[in-house]
Amino acid sequence: MAHTIALVDDDRNIITSVSILLEAEGYSVRTYRDGEEGLNGIMNNPPDLVVLDIKMPRMDGMEMLGQLRKDSQVPVIFLTSKDDEIDELLGLRMGADDFIRKPFSQRLLLERIRVLIRRQDAIRQQSEGSRNSDDVMQRGPLLLDAGRHLCAWKKEHVNLTVTEFLIVESLARHPGHVKSRDQLIDAAYGEHIYVDDRTIDSHIKRVRKKFKLVDKEFNQIETLYGVGYRYRETVES
Numbered sequence: 001m002a003h004t005i006a007l008v009d010d011d012r013n014i015i016t017s018v019s020i021l022l023e024a025e026g027y028s029v030r031t032y033r034d035g036e037e038g039l040n041g042i043m044n045n046p047p048d049l050v051v052l053d054i055k056m057p058r059m060d061g062m063e064m065l066g067q068l069r070k071d072s073q074v075p076v077i078f079l080t081s082k083d084d085e086i087d088e089l090l091g092l093r094m095g096a097d098d099f100i101r102k103p104f105s106q107r108l109l110l111e112r113i114r115v116l117i118r119r120q121d122a123i124r125q126q127s128e129g130s131r132n133s134d135d136v137m138q139r140g141p142l143l144l145d146a147g148r149h150l151c152a153w154k155k156e157h158v159n160l161t162v163t164e165f166l167i168v169e170s171l172a173r174h175p176g177h178v179k180s181r182d183q184l185i186d187a188a189y190g191e192h193i194y195v196d197d198r199t200i201d202s203h204i205k206r207v208r209k210k211f212k213l214v215d216k217e218f219n220q221i222e223t224l225y226g227v228g229y230r231y232r233e234t235v236e237s
Contacts, residue, residue: 003117004028006047008038008064009079010056018051021106022113035059039067042074049116050076051109052096062094069095075116079104098162108189115162119149139172139231142220156214163188164207167200171221171231180228204229 005027009015019029030047032038036059042050050068054061065076078099098112135147143152149165151158160168170187171179179187181200188203204221211218220232 002026002028003049004030004047005113006030006032006038006042006050008032008035008042008050008056008061009053010034011053014053014079018106018109021110025110027113035061035064039064042068043071046072046074048074048120049113050074051079051113052076053079055081065094065096075120077109077112077116096161111189112162115166116149119147137169137172139175140234142168142172144169144172153211153214153218158210158214160207160210164203164210167203168207168221168231171229175231176233178224178228178230184229 005022007015007018007022007029008031009018010033015031015033019031022029030041030045032041034056038050038052039059052061052064056064059067061078065078068074068076073095075097076095078096079102080099081102097116100109100112135145137144137146141154143150143155144165145151146165146169149160149162151160151165151168166188167184170184184200188200204223208218208221211220222230222232224230
């Protein structure tokens with residue numbers, strides 16, 4: 001059975017082009033032109049994932065997400081403009097799973113959707129008693145469960161976006177090995193997708209802040225200036 005994607009955006013061109021893309025990949029797509037219409041449609045007929053614009057008439061994406069999170073944990077990807085960093089951070093705190101800036105690569109959006117759909121399928125399989133241990137990585141106090149998109153530090157949950165999770169996973173897979181920004185871009189975004197180097201720096205900064213929320217002494221991700229980043233091999237006591 002095809003997974004269902006709800007697409008909420010007041011831009012007719014985005015609605016049309018993204019719908020065509022997703023339907024070509026085998027997804028069922030429901031479209032809504034504003035937040036109020038989208039909220040009603042999603043609550044009455046829940047999809048597997050929501051792609052949600054922030055700036056819309058009648059009810060903006062932020063308000064819609066707040067209402068949605070009262071009753072639903074459906075994965076949400078925000079579409080934002082390049083100047084909406086404050087909205088991005090607020091949206092992530094409110095429960096968005098990831099964000100993509102406009103103008104965006106359709107391939108990147110598709111990859112983000114695939115990752116979140118796989119995560120939801122893995123959670124569903126686990127609840128039915130099935131689990132793949134290959135999805136779980138343990139590095140001292142760090143636990144990464146790719147199947148459930150779960151990150152924990154010292155048994156405390158760390159709420160990472162898909163991009164942030166993939167960066168941490170890439171670094172932790174080979175402790176002590178330096179990863180260049182280009183390598184981290186490939187790990188998080190896929191090959192042949194252009195992303196400014198500073199984007200990785202911003203992600204690393206947010207990742208560190210999130211880990212420090214559960215452990216203010218966290219210092220596992222090291223910067224090697226002019227080279228890249230690495231995950232420390234040992235945890236200092």
